[in-house]
Amino acid sequence: DQQVKQNSPSLSVQEGRISILNCDYTNSMFDYFLWYKKYPAEGPTFLISISSIKDKNEDGRFTVFLNKSAKHLSLHIVPSQPGDSAVYFCAASGRSSNTGKLIFGQGTTLQVKP
């Protein structure tokens, strides 16, 4: 039972264009969402997050959009750079439950071509 799904295993974009990574979830109790970035031979690193009380959060080139009615979030990277090539994981938390647990999606491998 995959509560957080990233249905696109991979994405390839040209440098300078927009990258859009998508994530769907099924549990309406999730109230906090995070994106992590992972390079080979390294652990995931936190990128950006959004609370369920918001529909958008922006940090530099990275913006996360949340559509609660559709149980869908997306990460936009504009403009994309070759250094953005990595695996991106979305994760969800029932923050109000204070368990600290994160549920991760399967990951999407982004390749940004020079």
Next chain:
Amino acid sequence: DADVTQTPRNRITKTGKRIMLECSQTKGHDRMYWYRQDPGLGLRLIYYSFDVKDINKGEISDGYSVSRQAQAKFSLSLESAIPNQTALYFCATSGTGVSQHFGDGTRLSIL
């Protein structure tokens, strides 16, 4: 120096062997976690601990055990390793916030 350090980084062993993966942190966080990553499945939670006296099972705890020796140390053991435990293992920590901080992982292969 890394805030979350995992040892060993790579390990190859045989079926039936006992294996311990270690994790130490200098972030001063109370909460520590163990995950495994498999291709196409993302990261799945094995065990987590909110303090030295607290141990909780995660999504896939069968075949694993943990020990929280101190606030800074959280080890994962495979009592009798089997090939389907071949995976990439990550330790993570968190403070009062939701975001977790990960080590660089241990690649474990069981033959």
